[in-house]
Amino acid sequence: MIGIELEQAVELLSNKINLIEDYEEVELEQALGRNLVEDFYAPIYQPPFNRxxxxxxxxxxxDTVGANTDHPKTFKIIETVFAGMASQKRLGMGQAVRIMTGAPLPEGSDAVIRQEEVVFKGEEAMVQKSVSPYSNYCYKGEDIQKGQLLIEKCTTLTAIHLGVLASMGCNKVRVRRQLRVGLMSTGDELIKPGLPLEEGKIYNANTTLLAARLKELGMIPLIIEAQQDDPDHVARKIKEMIPQLDILLTTGGVSVGQKDIMHEVILKLQATRLFWKVNMQPGTPILAMELGEQLILSLSGNPFAALATFECIARPVLGKMSGQSYVYPVKAEGVLKGAFNKVSKKRRMIRGLYEEGDVTIPYEHASGVLSSMIGCNCLIDIEADTPNILEGTKVKVIKL
Known part of the structure; x- marks a missing residue:
């Protein structure tokens, strides 16, 4: 069966999904990584006063006009104002208020002279140079105007967003409900981390890897215990779990071997197959199906292949479902440091480190090897029918 292109797969799946419309109001401390439901307009000025x-x-x-070292101007200090206080005085001719950083400016003042440029003698201050109006003067609303659109709906909230919201006096925010993503690995060879390693078995890394990735993206992973290669049992488990989920991701059982059971699972579920195989390596075997109105994506069981297809296909679809305003994958260009001495007959994704426009490839990049992803932050996107890539070549990358 001929595979479809990566972008076609994302578009097809994106057209099948429904945006999560449910929302909830949460404390700012719980809002990191969540998606804003509505535009946020500033309820106050920031700063809220001239300071x-x-x-x-x-x-x-x-009053400072003509001041110099030979003829300093002398001011009478009528008040001292700290941050958090409100000035009780209005400046008259020849008067000054001693003021600290962040404190409200008194009425009548239109400039601040830094204390290093002032000579203090008791309740008097001598100034040896003139200043222009509004020197060292922060206006009310200089940073944010009341009624200004601050954060657009569908924005994924970062620490900076939360800080801005707090500065507006906001302690709660309406965000879209977190996406509930089911995770299930299949394979007789899998055992749970923490148990003794039996001969011929391997630890199930995919579930932990993808669950952590989903949490990083502000989603809720619902982990289904790893299933043996029994299509009847897997189909029953999916039917049991699917009502609790927005989407299900599985790993393993999608190639053409005797134990690749997900093709049979489709038949038992009476699900609709959307596609099988995408023209990329690793991760060519990826099975997408529709069960009622819900999507099931079955990824490769190879750890790096599963991660690559998650980042390139599942992640943009999940982002759209959860109402994120930005679109994945995030792409960039870089210059390759070192050569890649393999011919890429298929479109190939290899792991890499992207730093200030330079791209470095780790030594090991087999699809079953996960450890070389440590220290990597991108996938290098190599077009099909590309010969060996020389050092210094510009390459396209997908940021993780």
Missing amino acids: SPLDGIAVRAQ
């Missing part, structure tokens, strides 16, 4: 950006004295700029 000083430094320690010094607040003055009327006109």
Whole structure:
């Protein structure tokens, strides 16, 4: 069976999904990585008052005209204002208020002179140079205007977003319900980490890997215990779990071997096969099916192949389902450091490290090897029918 292109697979699946419309109101501390349901407009000015950006004295700029080292101007200090206080005075001619960083400026003042440029003598301050109006002066609303659109709906909230929301006095925010993603690995050879390793068995790494990745993306992984290669049992388990899920991801059983059971599982579920095989390596065997209105994506059992197809196919689809405003995959270009001495007959994804425009390839990149992903932050996207790639060649990368 001829595979479809990577972009075709993403488009086909994206057209099949339904956006999660449910939302909930959560405390800011629980909102990191969540997707905003509605536009957020600033309810107040920021700063909410005219304030000083430094320690010094607040003055009327006109009172400093003509000040120099030979003829300093002397000001009477009528008040000291710290951050968190409100000034109780209005400046008159020749008067100053000693002021600290972040404190509200007193009425009548239009400039601040830093304290290093002031000579203090008791309740007087001498200034040896003139200043322009609004020097060292932070205006009310200089950062944010009241009513300004601050964060657009569907934005995935970062620490910076949460800090801005807190600065607006917001302690709760409406976010889209987290996507519930089922994870199930299949294979007689799999055992749970923590158990003694039996001969011929391997530890199930895929479930842990993908569950952690989903958590990083602000989604809820619902882990289904690894299943043996029994199509009847797997089909029953899927039917049992699918009502609790928004989408199901499985790993293993998608190639053409005697134990590749997911093709038979489709028949037992009476599901609709959307495609099988995508023109990329690793991860060519990926089975997409539709059960009612829900999607099931069955990825390769090889750890790196599973990760590559998750990042290139599942991740953009999950992002769209959860209402994220940005679209994956995030692409860039870089210059290859070192050569890649393999001919790529198929479109190939290899792991790499992207740093300031340079791309480095680890020594080992077999699809069954996961350890060389440590320290990597991208996939290098190599087109089909590409010969050996020389050092210094520009390459396309997909950021992880």
